[in-house]
Amino acid sequence: MKIRVGIAGGAGYTAGELIRILLGHPNAELSWILSGSHAGQPISKVHTDLLGDTTLSFSEEPDFYSVDVVFLCMGHGKSAAFVNDNAIPGNVKIIDLSHDYRLDAPDNDFVYGLPEMSRDKIKKASRVANPGCFATAIQLALLPxxxxxxxxEVHVHAITGSTGAGQAPSSTTHFSWRNSNISIYKAFEHQHLKEIGQSLRRLMPGFDKALNFVPLRGDFTRGILASVYLDCNLSIDEARQMFDDYYADAPFTVRSDQDIDLKQVVNTNKCLLYLAKYEGKLHITSIIDNLTKGASGQAVQNMNLMFGLDEKAGLYLKPSAF
Incomplete structure (x- = not known):
């Protein structure tokens, strides 16, 4: 079985990562990759590491009748405009990597695509909203x-690499500012708070406590480390067993008995979790790669579920361990 794939918005970091994964996927075949600014140019001219891996060039127009699924790797607000402006056949599945369809709304028929929470719904879905990167790391620390x-009441400090800010250069992403530097941004106001709260209330409808989130920019390129803590009466053994039970069928979310570090997950679709107890507080460390489990890898994981494939297909990725 070959799944024919189209990608809209093909020039950014998430699209580049998605192309790399799909080129190695045993059940996927890239049909077209849209980019208005690079139409007609070889994919490898923009994603230079793909030189020799594909002869595809960027397309200017989509051909929805040549694909089974379309990934939307577009800026926030642009995905919804693309869906509204194009007559996408009903048999073509859609996976959106932007923020546009993550929150519940009366006219939103997208399923929220966090497999560890919504696997059965994703399997039946024709449209999936891929979670945000910070949201993925933090939710996986809290779902059990x-x-x-x-x-x-939850307290979170989480740090992300520069690729989390996208490919377009800005004052806080260029090398001379980011290198040997760290800073806080959007403290207590980050846009992922709404989707995190939405998911937590689906599992715990009465949850009305504060979710205190302080995001930080790191001086590295990829990955997220989230440090999460809250008051908890469970013993450490009880907490560990709870997490093991909850994620027993989750192939990419693993609890570690030893402290964890970011290099264990960079370039993989894994989330690693480490639990510790300090008097009455439970501390959870959650680590992911923002471009794979936090974006393109999770999108492929969702594609696998939607098409009845092995959830892990195409996602046996080697970590950058050193």
Missing amino acids: LAAANLLN
């Missing part, structure tokens, strides 16, 4: 507690 109705 929410499912057990054990959430209290």
Whole structure:
């Protein structure tokens, strides 16, 4: 079985990562990759690491009748405009990597694509909204507690690499500013807070405590480390067992008995979790690669579920361990 794939918005970091994964996917075949600014140019001219891996060039117009699924790797607001402006056949599945369809709304028929929470719904879906990168790391640290109705006020400090800001250069992404530097941004106001809260309340409807989130920019390129803590009466053994039980069928989310570091997950679709107890507080460390489990890898994981494939297909990726 070959899934014919189209990608809209093919020049950015998430699209580049998606192309790399799909080129190695045993059940996927790239049909076209749209880019208005690079139409007609070889893919490898923009994603230079793909030189020798594909002869495809960027397309200017989509051909929806030549694909089974379309990935939307477009800026926030642009995905919804693309869906509204194009007559996409009903048999073509859509996976959106932007923020446009993550939040519930009366006219939103997209399923929120966090497999560890919504695997069965994703399998039946024709349209999936891929979660945000910070949202993925933080939710995976909290879902077992929410499912057990054990959430209290939550405190999160999380740091992300420069690729999380996208490919377009800005004052906080160029090398001379980012190198040997760290800073806080959007403290307590980050846009992913809404989708995190939405998911937690699906599992724990009465949750009304504060979710305190302080995001940081790191001086590295890829990855997210989230440090999460809250008051919890469980013993450390009880907490570990709860997480093991909740993620027993989750192939990419793994609890570690040893402290974890970011290089263990960079370039993989894994989320690693480490739990520790300090008096009455449970501390959870959650690490992912923002471009794979936080974006393109999770999008392929969702594609696999939507088409009845092995959830891990195409996602046996080697970490950058050193």
